[in-house]
Amino acid sequence: MSEQSNFVLNLSVLYRNTQKYFDKVLVPYDIGYGQLMFLLCINENEGITMQELTRIGEVDKGTTTKSIQRLIDQGYINTRQDENDKRVKRLYTTEKAAGIMGVVYDLRNALRTTLAKNMDFKTFESMLEQAADNARSLEIPEEDSLKRLRIGGLQKMTLLDYPGKVACTIFMAGCNYKCPFCHNRDLVFIPERFDFFEPDDVLAYLGKRKGLLDGVCISGGEPLMQKDLIPLLQKIKDMGYLIKLDTNGGFPQRLKTVVESGLIDYVAMDIKNSPSKYAETLGMNPDAFNFDAVRESISYLLEGHIDYEFRTTVVREMHTMEDMREIAKWISGAKKYYLQQFTDSGNLIQEGWSAYSEEEMYALRDAVREYIPQAEVRGVKEG
Structure with missing residues (x-):
């Protein structure tokens, strides 16, 4: 049997036997x-919308709708209206689902x-992750x-x-x-009628600002979730920008x-928090959170492949001085580490978070300097 027929056969065997x-x-x-995929995704992203599920699962809307309805009918999923936008329905696992998730993860x-x-x-x-990434390029040619x-915002100068x-x-x-204290709620839980920026419009703006801007910061959200980020980076780099x-750090291979x-x-x-509090700080289920990905990204940057910094947004209710010491010990040897003072943007995922004072921020900085x-500290307001 030829190599080509073995390849197709192996793909078929893998798919059919997994199913x-x-x-x-x-x-x-x-x-x-x-x-299964939808149940796991909702369990690990409580409050996700069907639109987001369709995008993450890379399936059509009809497939998502059918699967979610089955899970609702079986009592594993329920829906709730978004508190800020009644048009948006969010998906949550039920107590019945919680009772089987341990078994489901064991089977997986x-x-x-x-x-x-x-x-x-x-x-x-x-290799599996890389093969999946490679497979995605089959769907749409690179030029498209x-x-x-999905560009959610543009700050024209900073x-x-x-x-x-x-x-x-x-x-x-x-x-x-x-992260419950995230100040970009809409970039995490994308509203149903979110007004995205057209990539061509953003590139046109950058074309006009050549010679006036030194660089471009690609932020989020999490930029490395975008599987087609490299073509955008290439176009920006071709204009001469840093x-x-x-x-x-959740996608070490893409990093x-x-x-x-x-x-x-x-x-x-x-760096969201000390290892023992990491999943909690992310708003994630500790049993489902892949901490190895974060560790791998940290190790890679510490190896010095590129200029970098680590930073922690410090929240009074989330971070103690001992947490900060643990973080510093964990990333000891880092070239740069910044403690950023938390600021309430008015668009948090959850309310009820507060900042340390200027004096307290400097005390935390002194503790990690061991x-x-x-x-250093960053963004600290006086008083």
Whole structure:
């Protein structure tokens, strides 16, 4: 049998046996392979909309609607109106779902272990993710890929976002985390009728500002969720701009890809909290959170492949002095580390968060300097 026929056969075997496995083991819970992805995604992103599910799952709206209705009928999912926009319905898991999620994750992990048998597990996971990314390029030719970008905002000039540079900031819509004190709620829980920016309009603006701006900050949301980010970076770089990337570290393979592409010049990675409080700070289920991804991104940046900084937005109700010491010890050896004072933007995911005072921020800075002597504060208001 030829190599080509083996390749197609292997794809078929992988798909059919994975589907058969889940359809069989999930029989006691009256759900099937078709609903599994949606149930896991909602469990890990409570409050997600059907629109967001369709985008993340890369399926058509009809598939999403059918699967969600089945999960609702079985009592695993319910819907609630968004508090700020009654037109938007958000999806949440029920107590019934909570009762089976441990088993579901065990079944998923058992399959992962079987598929990775006789292979290094991390290498297998990395290759699988890369193969999936490669497969996405089959759908739309690269010249059309900019049309898939979701740009949620444009700050036309900033002296703060790119250290030492006059820059503008492009805010990419969508985030894999939901930190309750996040000041960009709409970029995380994208409203149904969100007014996105056209990539061509953003590029046209940058074309007019050549010679006036030094650089462009790509922020979010989480920019590395955008699978077609590199073509945008290439076009910006071709104009002669320096590029800074903001990231939460949740996509280490994509981080490595953009760094190694040579298209970015600086990375700012958010360190959300000490390891023991990380999932809580992200608003994530600790049992479902992939902490290895964050660790891998930190390790990669510490290796010095690109100029970078780490930073933590410090929230009184979330961070203690001991947390800050743990973070500093964890990233000891970092070139730059900034403690950023929390600011209530009025568009938080949840209300009820507050900032440390100026004096307290400097005390926290002094505490972390035991491990990172060059640590500094940023955005601190007097008083």
